[in-house]
Amino acid sequence: MTSLLSVVPVLLTVLVVGCFLKLAARLFRRTVLSWRHSLLFGLLLLGIAIAKSATGLAFSLVVPPAVGMILGMALSIALGTWFFSTRAKTLQGESIGWRGGLKLTSVAVGLMASLGLSLMLLANALRPFQP
Numbered sequence: 001m002t003s004l005l006s007v008v009p010v011l012l013t014v015l016v017v018g019c020f021l022k023l024a025a026r027l028f029r030r031t032v033l034s035w036r037h038s039l040l041f042g043l044l045l046l047g048i049a050i051a052k053s054a055t056g057l058a059f060s061l062v063v064p065p066a067v068g069m070i071l072g073m074a075l076s077i078a079l080g081t082w083f084f085s086t087r088a089k090t091l092q093g094e095s096i097g098w099r100g101g102l103k104l105t106s107v108a109v110g111l112m113a114s115l116g117l118s119l120m121l122l123a124n125a126l127r128p129f130q131p
Contacts, residue, residue, distance in 0.1 A: 014039055014042035014043055016042075016112075017038070017041065017046075020108045020112050021033060021038040021042075021104070021108045022038050024111060027107060028107060030091060030096075031104055032090070032091060033084070033087075033088045033089075033104070037084070041079075041083050041084070044079065044083065073109055077102065077109055079105075080101060081098055081101040081102040081105055082101065083101070084096065085098045088100065088104055
């Protein structure tokens with residue numbers, strides 16, 4: 001049962017990334033993105049995160065955390081640009097291309113970053129109330 005519960009955060013991570021991508025496509029209004037492709041991209045990012053964790057000790061000794069976060073966001077945007085250039089469609093059914101993939105992924109990463117920053121600020125604001 002414990003090993004089954006350890007899979008829940010992994011599935012939630014993939015689902016949250018998929019939801020942010022669908023939200024970005026909805027905000028973009030000219031983009032149609034299937035759940036399948038958004039969840040596949042979440043799995044792709046999860047695979048990269050696992051690979052980073054496997055090599056994280058050596059990587060963290062070379063790169064400061066802030067630079068690592070910026071590199072991670074840039075890698076996510078670059079990967080999303082490539083991934084969605086042929087998989088996301090316009091309302092007319094055409095591929096959105098590299099520029100559309102860049103816009104879609106940038107909006108989704110920006111939404112995720114703003115939520116993360118908001119949660120960090122909320123945690124810092126609530127810190128004085130800890131017992």
